[in-house]
Amino acid sequence: MLLKVSGLSVLYPGTTEGHVLEDVSFSIDEGERVALLGANGAGKSTLLLSLLGILEAHSGRIEIDGVLLEKKSLPLVRSKLGLLFQDPDDQLFMPTVYDDVVFGPQNYAENGGNSPAEAESIAQRADRILEKLEILHLKDRMSHKLSGGEKRLAALASILVMEPRLLLMDEPSAYLDPRARRRLIALLQTLTEAYLITTHDLELVRSLCGRCLLLHKGRLRADGPAKDIINDKKLLDECAL
Numbered sequence: 001m002l003l004k005v006s007g008l009s010v011l012y013p014g015t016t017e018g019h020v021l022e023d024v025s026f027s028i029d030e031g032e033r034v035a036l037l038g039a040n041g042a043g044k045s046t047l048l049l050s051l052l053g054i055l056e057a058h059s060g061r062i063e064i065d066g067v068l069l070e071k072k073s074l075p076l077v078r079s080k081l082g083l084l085f086q087d088p089d090d091q092l093f094m095p096t097v098y099d100d101v102v103f104g105p106q107n108y109a110e111n112g113g114n115s116p117a118e119a120e121s122i123a124q125r126a127d128r129i130l131e132k133l134e135i136l137h138l139k140d141r142m143s144h145k146l147s148g149g150e151k152r153l154a155a156l157a158s159i160l161v162m163e164p165r166l167l168l169m170d171e172p173s174a175y176l177d178p179r180a181r182r183r184l185i186a187l188l189q190t191l192t193e194a195y196l197i198t199t200h201d202l203e204l205v206r207s208l209c210g211r212c213l214l215l216h217k218g219r220l221r222a223d224g225p226a227k228d229i230i231n232d233k234k235l236l237d238e239c240a241l
């Protein structure tokens, strides 16, 4: 089992009541592709941030690849996860696409981490990922001048280069035009990593995810085969979708 979340409750700092997440339990296996559905404010982004230990759990436990999430395991846990932010501008902050892609691995190496693919230099790894995402030609371009679709792929490259065990993506197809969206879906189809995707894009779910989690007001309302959940009009209606 890759991820195991048990009885997770989360409060925002400074608040004492009104759990944003309440008693959420689920698990994700190796190679699984899971959609996280829920209306605005249901707690989807909060759940992703909790998995990274950015928001502290009020109660419950999170285990990733056999490691319990706690203060002392934070760097190890984070090395196993890759979060694609909702807004790529939050992810891309270096002058060029290449600089953004090598930033993570360089930083990791400087801090004494062992690269999982030591035989390959960081530069080679960056090129390989850029090529895989079909954006090698954007390597020397300025990140902030890319189109929305290009930015999304550059941000994805900066995460894949770290070779995460589990990818967390927050509404990856939002704000993309139809062509960029189809291209993103086709590329996500080729990944071998397990992923958890928050989305309102049911076509993306149909194309990529075998399973859905459905959050409603911070509680896990359903967990099952994607086709069952996205075809359950009554359930979606009850969850304001």
Ligand SMILES: Nc1ncnc2c1ncn2[C@@H]1O[C@H](COP(=O)(O)OP(=O)(O)O)[C@@H](O)[C@H]1O
Binding pocket: 012, 013, 020, 038, 039, 040, 041, 042, 043, 044, 045, 046, 047
């Ligand atoms: N920084 C914050 N401080 C306090 N409450 C927050 C904060 N961020 C989000 N919330 C609240 O937490 C709930 C869940 O938000 P979020 O996880 O962003 O939902 P979703 O991603 O499903 O739209 C919402 O009610 C939101 O208002």
Ligand SMILES: [Mg+2]
Binding pocket: 044, 045, 046, 170
């Ligand atoms: Mg959100």
